[in-house]
Amino acid sequence: NATYYCSKAQWESAQKPNPREKASFFSENFQSLFEEGRLEFVHEDGSFCQDVDLEIKYGHTDGLLVPIIHYKERKIAYTADFIASVFNIPLPYVPSFDIDPLKSMQEKEEFYRRAVDQNYVLFFEHDYYNQCCTLKLTDKGVRADTIFTLTEI
Secondary structure, eight states: OOOEEEEHHHHHHHHSOOTTTTTTOOGGGTHHHHHTTOEEEEOSSEEEETTEEEEEEOSSSTTEEEEEEEETTEEEEEOTTTSOSGGGOSTTOOOTTOSOHHHHHHHHHHHHHHHHHTTOEEEOSSOSSOOEEEEEEETTEEEEEEEEOGGGO
16 A cells, blocks of 8 residues: 655656667556556756655666755765765766666766765665765765675664
């Protein structure tokens, strides 16, 4: 009976996926949620609920949601495919499967300014070795600073 959320842009992409994303969007995985009225759309960045903000990104896929969770006086960004791993932190290290790599770089650059200034914790979905990190600005650009597990917050 759960309600599911996705961005309107992501939904529209899933309905008519481009050739690159076709292998990721299977209507049998999400169409029934819409038909049953259990799917709601997020239309813009902002507060989702108490202690959770959502940002919509367009470089990896149209409408990728990045939750920013306020926890223990920290901000934890669940980076999902936006920044898949510690190895994707350098600005030009964009996965080859992003639909708009230049947009990905712009979005990362803007995100990094806030993440460094506000000491975000980046929580990785796809990094086998590293669960979380903070960021620092170096003369080579933004890099991982402290690497740790989520339980250490």
